[in-house]
Amino acid sequence: MHFQWYPGHMTKARRMMQENIKLIDLMVELVDARVPYSSKNPDIDDLARNKSRLIILNKADMADAQVTKEWEEYYKDKGFFVAKVNSQKGTGIKEVKKLIEEACREKKERDRKRGILNRPVRAMVAGIPNVGKSTFINSFAGKACAKTGNKPGVTKGKQWIKINKNVELLDTPGILWPKFEDQEVGLRLAWIGSIKEEVLNTTELAVELLGFLKKQYPGVICERYGVEEEAEPTQILEKIAEIRGCLMKGSQVDVEKAGLLVLDDYRSLRLGQISLERPEKSIETV
Secondary structure, rough: OOOOOOOOHHHHHHHHHHHHHOOOEEEEEEEOOOOOOOOHHHHHHOOOOOOOOEEEEOOHHHHHHHHHHHHHHHHHHHHOOEEEEHHHOOOOOOHHHHHHHHHHHHHHHHHHOOOOOOOOEEEEEEEEOOHHHHHHHHHEEEEOOOOOOOOOOOOOEEEEOOOOOEEEEEEEEOOOOOOOHHHHHHHHHHHHHOOOHOOOHHHHHHHHHHHHHHHHHHHHHHHHHOOOOOOOOHHHHHHHHHHHEOOOOOHOOOOHHHHHHHHHHHHOOOOOOOOOOOHHOOOOOO
């Protein structure tokens, strides 16, 4: 399967970020805690050179807690401030406020020496589509001030959001890099729903996911679907279709329907807290 998705408005979003980078003190980048490498946009490292950096491991409630700890240490070792957050419930938001203060302490001290007092910290919030930026901002600000949606590419245009007298956030549309250099990255992003489904072969996607689960989280498939895991992933999907009554005319199994069911089960936490990559197994060019 080949992944390639870069709508035109994303080129515009990157240009907008480039224009606004000089206005900010801190780059807040949201990544999905299930795929903290694959959901981290390499463009942002380039754009945010010489800025303080905070990485938010969002949707931490959906990821394997032990693996998330490994990612937290991994990014801290690379010089980032790191917070684990569940934006839906507001878990970890207090920690983010503390880290913003910490990340901008030197900048505030320089301002104070120059006689600039009470200037709010200006931060840019960025990340790939569907990573939960708007939900995070609403949770952080305590009110619905950014559009939210669960379809990739909902946030449009640029808006400054005043959190309090100390912090202002610039929300930006999510941007994906023009080409997935590594197709594994594309695969993981497709599994979590960051690539529009219309451009994907969902059956193939589900088969790949079943192969991953069989290897990395043995027992999960059997527990959820009552299917033995010794078979090939394609056969496992056919068996799931049969058990779950995903049938076409003539009692033929509907693997496409079963594939969508498996993907939905994963994205809705019905398969449990599952991380799709670990630091030591991700590409070393991070």
